[in-house]
Amino acid sequence: MSYAIFKTGGKQYRAGTGDVLTVEKLAGNAGDKVTFDNVLLVGEGAEIRVGADTKGANVVGEIVAQTKGEKLIAYKYRRRKGYHRTVGHRQKLTKVKVTGINA
Numbered sequence: 001m002s003y004a005i006f007k008t009g010g011k012q013y014r015a016g017t018g019d020v021l022t023v024e025k026l027a028g029n030a031g032d033k034v035t036f037d038n039v040l041l042v043g044e045g046a047e048i049r050v051g052a053d054t055k056g057a058n059v060v061g062e063i064v065a066q067t068k069g070e071k072l073i074a075y076k077y078r079r080r081k082g083y084h085r086t087v088g089h090r091q092k093l094t095k096v097k098v099t100g101i102n103a
Contacts, residue, residue: 004101005041006059012040015059015098025066025092032063034096042103049103057103064095 003016009024026034039057042049049057069091076085 002042002044002101002103004039004043004057004059004103006036007038007040008036015061015101017098017100019098020064021061021096021098022067022093023096024094026063026094026096028063028094030063030065033099034061034063035059036061042101044103054103057101059098060100060102061096061098064097067093067095069093 001016003014005012005014007013008026011024013021013023015021028034036059039054039059040050042054042057072089072091074087074089076087077083
């Protein structure tokens with residue numbers, strides 16, 4: 001089984017054909033095709049290609065859904081000062097199904 005490690009949104013992901021990944025928000029709607037060109041490693045069985053050997057490789061996927069992550073709470077507090085502040089945040093995410101790895 002072949003797999004690839006690629007970079008998107010400042011993070012690295014390991015993907016095989018058929019995997020569904022949750023990545024940082026990408027532009028597009030459900031059903032759109034996306035291509036990840038920043039491939040760091042390609043593995044096919046016992047053969048592994050890294051660095052310059054991955055030039056021209058890409059990971060092709062299809063957007064499944066645009067979602068939001070779970071709610072995170074940031075709470076600031078200063079003791080004895082009467083100061084407290086609560087801020088919530090939900091990260092926008094994209095679910096991508098990997099359809100192919102072109103080495």
